[in-house]
Amino acid sequence: MTISEVSKQYGVSADTLRYYERIGLIPPVPRINGARNYDASSLSWVELVKCMRSAGVGIEALMEYARLFQQGEETLEARKALLVEQRRQMLARMEDMQRSLERLNQKIENYEQGLAKKERELRGYQT
């Protein structure tokens, strides 16, 4: 799969795909005549990175994960610990957002009440 095909398929720009590989966030993608040829393994990396990035996981953590991965089996524990820590942070962010969402809902409700009140007043003038 060429880089532009991957770009379309996953909604990640070719520049970003090259960037991710360059900084070691995705392990080296196999080449044909120098051009990237994404295989199943590379694609699963792309998918993972896209998924984690969209959930707010930092580049730094994903770099570390890819680095550990390429060091082999002895890093299984460390990788798991990294993922668990990222999950903890993700949950914290989600709880934060939940609170903000409730606050936002409350605010919108206030506006609805305010607007309804205003409308009643206007009707009062008209009728």
Place this chain on the structure above:
Amino acid sequence: MTISEVSKQYGVSADTLRYYERIGLIPPVPRINGARNYDASSLSWVELVKCMRSAGVGIEALMEYARLFQQGEETLEARKALLVEQRRQMLARMEDMQRSLERLNQKIENYEQGLAKKERELRGYQT
């Protein structure tokens, strides 16, 4: 309330508080001898902005909200529409995170199984 007190209370740096006011994200804070003296109204702005920023609402949207607010009652509808749109985006982000979280949970579970298997193998060698 002085800027440093607000900073401590809300966990937002004084620089950031000045920045928010400067770009119009928080309406002008009353002064005493030139120094900011946060009143209840300013504090509620700080709290709102902190809450929304932490949930990923962009500076641009909050600037627009503050701008509308300062234009008075005729912008009630527009303000509500803005909040509703931000809620929509916030929900979308949360759903995205939910999916990522599930993916992460699955991945962690895989590691747990892999590690358990490895441990069984090791025990096998030992006993």
Place this chain on the structure above:
DNA sequence: ATACTACTTGGAGTGTGCTCGAAGTCAAGA
């Protein structure tokens, strides 16, 4: 052979959101 297209690398540039430094003002305490 020539042109076209899609790819390559390396490095510089961009947008967002702060964060810091310099130079100055003001009120309180020694």
Place this chain on the structure above:
DNA sequence: TCTTGACTTCGAGCACACTCCAAGTAGTAT
């Protein structure tokens, strides 16, 4: 009166995560 400390403004600088550009190469179609 002098110093100390907290504040002020303005503008520059920084971190993160891309995004773009220039110059070059390799396979394909005419």
